Amino acid sequence: MLRELLTPEIKELIETKNLRILKEILSEWEPQDIVALIHNIEENDRIVLFRVLPRELAVEVFSELDYNEQKNLLKQLSNDHIKELFLGLPPDDRTDIFEELPAKVTQRLLNILPIEERKEAMQLLGYPEDSVGRLMTPDYVAIRSYWTVMESIEHIRKHGTEAETVDIVYVVDDKWHLVDDMPLHKLVLASPLKKIEELMDKDFHSIYAFEDQEEAVNLMKKYNLTVLPVVDSQTFLLGIITIDDVIDVYEDEVTEDIHKGASVIPFEVNYTTSSVSSLFKKRVVWLMFLAVAGFLSGSVISLFEDTLGEIIMLAFFIPVLIDTGGNTATQSATIIIRALVTGDLTPKKWLNVVKKELSIGLYLGVALGFLLFSGSYFWKRDYKISVIVGLSVLVITVWSNLLGSLLPILLRKIRLDPAIISSPLLTTILDVTGLLIYFGLALLIL
Numbered sequence: 001m002l003r004e005l006l007t008p009e010i011k012e013l014i015e016t017k018n019l020r021i022l023k024e025i026l027s028e029w030e031p032q033d034i035v036a037l038i039h040n041i042e043e044n045d046r047i048v049l050f051r052v053l054p055r056e057l058a059v060e061v062f063s064e065l066d067y068n069e070q071k072n073l074l075k076q077l078s079n080d081h082i083k084e085l086f087l088g089l090p091p092d093d094r095t096d097i098f099e100e101l102p103a104k105v106t107q108r109l110l111n112i113l114p115i116e117e118r119k120e121a122m123q124l125l126g127y128p129e130d131s132v133g134r135l136m137t138p139d140y141v142a143i144r145s146y147w148t149v150m151e152s153i154e155h156i157r158k159h160g161t162e163a164e165t166v167d168i169v170y171v172v173d174d175k176w177h178l179v180d181d182m183p184l185h186k187l188v189l190a191s192p193l194k195k196i197e198e199l200m201d202k203d204f205h206s207i208y209a210f211e212d213q214e215e216a217v218n219l220m221k222k223y224n225l226t227v228l229p230v231v232d233s234q235t236f237l238l239g240i241i242t243i244d245d246v247i248d249v250y251e252d253e254v255t256e257d258i259h260k261g262a263s264v265i266p267f268e269v270n271y272t273t274s275s276v277s278s279l280f281k282k283r284v285v286w287l288m289f290l291a292v293a294g295f296l297s298g299s300v301i302s303l304f305e306d307t308l309g310e311i312i313m314l315a316f317f318i319p320v321l322i323d324t325g326g327n328t329a330t331q332s333a334t335i336i337i338r339a340l341v342t343g344d345l346t347p348k349k350w351l352n353v354v355k356k357e358l359s360i361g362l363y364l365g366v367a368l369g370f371l372l373f374s375g376s377y378f379w380k381r382d383y384k385i386s387v388i389v390g391l392s393v394l395v396i397t398v399w400s401n402l403l404g405s406l407l408p409i410l411l412r413k414i415r416l417d418p419a420i421i422s423s424p425l426l427t428t429i430l431d432v433t434g435l436l437i438y439f440g441l442a443l444l445i446l
Contacts, residue, residue, distance in 0.1 A: 010037060014049060023052040026057070032064060034049075034053070051077075056088065132213055140163050145197040149187050149190045149191060164227075171200060186199060392442075
């Protein structure tokens with residue numbers, strides 16, 4: 001609240017070019033507050049404000065901005081200012097920015113970076129877009145098994161300031177192959193003259209650089225890790241992934257699944273920075289597909305036109321039957337997709353899923369069938385129609401439950417995202433098959 005009240009004064013300092021006072025005030029602010037201030041001032045004033053920030057604070061503020069704001073700032077900053085800014089960023093954050101920026105801007109940035117940082121950025125950019133290699137940082141501390149604890153701690157003191165974290169240090173051999181990880185507290189509590197190899201248990205987890213980032217999320221969550229080493233196919237230690245990087249990936253994955261679950265093509269930028277046209281394009285494709293698929297339901301009804309003409313009462317129960325099927329399938333699909341994502345379930349256990357969901361579907365079908373049989377009989381007083389409705393709900397519920405649970409497993413088996421089985425898509429499929437079941441039973445009984 002105090003920061004908001006000071007905004008007019010900040011604007012006045014910018015207008016009067018009282019940069020010394022402006023720098024003193026902003027030096028006491030948190031990076032998040034400065035980001036909020038940047039959002040509340042004119043675009044021309046942003047560059048003035050950013051230029052007066054101390055280097056370390058400028059780096060923190062820059063990393064908090066979204067990529068559109070970063071791009072606009074970079075266009076206006078001098079090469080020297082950009083160089084200072086990028087050298088202050090962690091390599092993984094630097095790579096994230098390179099990925100998002102236009103090719104010409106990226107090339108400009110790579111050209112002004114020192115040779116070592118340029119090699120580092122190019123190396124990180126060489127990995128596939130969603131791979132662990134893009135997420136890792138090469139800033140870590142490694143020690144040797146034949147060192148003493150005292151030598152190792154001295155090494156950590158010397159190089160730890162450049163590392164992303166020193167909570168865990170890594171033991172490598174002479175060819176830089178990873179042989180163990182070592183918690184810092186274990187070194188601190190050990191005798192100074194003890195060899196590192198005497199403390200090693202060789203019980204550690206690592207991940208291949210070309211693995212999908214989601215696999216890193218699952219691994220760190222499963223083993224409750226705060227940092228995970230990244231290796232190549234020969235166990236050469238390349239870098240590390242920290243928990244803050246994983247949280248960002250996890251949030252992105254959840255957002256992507258939510259978008260897919262609502263039949264929206266996932267978009268990588270924030271909703272607030274997305275244009276109307278981009279949001280339209282992300283939504284219209286699925287909606288058009290589902291609208292066309294909806295014609296199938298009409299086609300099924302037209303096939304049974306004569307049956308409906310004879311007993312118009314059958315039409316009264318169509319909405320409740322197809323809604324029940326869609327809701328049942330969505331429930332089971334949501335449960336199975338979540339189990340697949342968390343690793344609680346694997347495609348190999350599909351037979352167990354069939355047995356369990358078949359039983360659940362039967363219980364649900366009997367309960368819902370009895371409810372709708374009773375409701376329809378009290379409403380229309382027609383025993384045959386009530387039997388058709390009750391049996392249809394039973395069969396539709398069992399079928400919907402099986403379909404909703406098995407389709408995500410099938411998609412995972414063929415290496416597709418189970419979240420594609422969205423609520424609207426399932427509902428459309430169940431509309432068609434549910435109507436076929438309903439009218440098929442009606443023909444048999446009537």
